[in-house]
Amino acid sequence: MGTLQPPARSEVQISAADATLVGELTVPESAGNLVLFAHGSGSSRHSPRNQFVSQKLNDAGLATLLLDLLTRDEEAVDVRIAQHRFDIELLAERLVHATQWARRNAGTRQFRLGNFGASTGGAAALVAAAALPRDVGAVVSRGGRPDLAGNELPRVRAPTLLIVGGEDHVVIDLNEQARAQM
Template sequence: MQTQEVDVSDDYVQLKGLLTVTPESRAIVVFAHGSGSSRLSPRNQDVAQVLEQAGFATLLFDLLTAQEHALDVVSAEYRFNIALLARRLEGALDWLRTRADTRSLRIGLFGASTGASAALVAAAARQGEVKAIVSRGGRPDLAREALAHVAAPTLLIVGELDDEVIRLNRLAAAQMHCEHRIAIVPGATHLFEEPGTLEEAAHLARDWFVSKLGEPQPQL
């Protein structure tokens, strides 16, 4: 399984991405990272590796251009612009449909922090196209009215010690009508930095995607 550096053309910009896919892949998980992060997020890359080992294709890409990211670091102008982030994510889904190696793959979304709300908004707009969603330490509450329109089965993973985010996830879950579940990872804080906690979150995500996207072919 090889990873390609790609340019995801969308919204009149080109966004840097990392695409991993094999001829045996039957589904792809698209990652939406959180504020201040990028396709190079070590936590998302660790999760992606677990999914790839289970046979899934993955796409990690920057939701912001380099210039937007630099401005956001100073002003926080973009990180809570969920409409923009969701539109970029929808554009990535359209881009996948232009490629021969990805156009037929079932699609799951994995969102972290504010990227989770962008994933939910995009999924609400693309009912029938997005088949499953996983949020890790996410802010699904920021998806607001889109929550009631999400159709894809959704797993909300939260750290046991992340009290405020647990509360916000429960408030968001109460507004969802699709199949959904909150999974609490014991001993984990917001960034899942404690030993074994990110691995546990990755395995929860893998099992959810396997059950909702279909059993992929494991890669040896």
């Protein structure tokens, strides 16, 4: 009986229309699914929460791509003046580029894909899923703002799980309103 090898982990760079995105791709042995992470405002691929969820998914045999949807310069501006954190169109466009990269990459092209979004990343994950209905097989939004996906919500075809803390009544209401549009 052999021992499982630790997952292969590598830093990747993904060309988007106007930026180079940096991410961490982790592929466990025998993975058949890839979860692309869209983190929320003020967060990054190094977020302890996202790292924790990614590790649990890796332990379950799923590959993960923790991705920074903003460049370092954009993140620095966003920290000061919040210029990009609610630019769902920009975040979703970059997640679309990452999805297309995963479809072209020799190590991931055969995987089924899903999006995991937190905070504003939840809206970006949904908009990207609406844009690529044949590529995105599932969406999970944790503490997300799916309401920010707006008119794209009815176009989402992927099964979607909206997770919100039980005491976060404002975000629960926003998620319920978004769910009604899907």
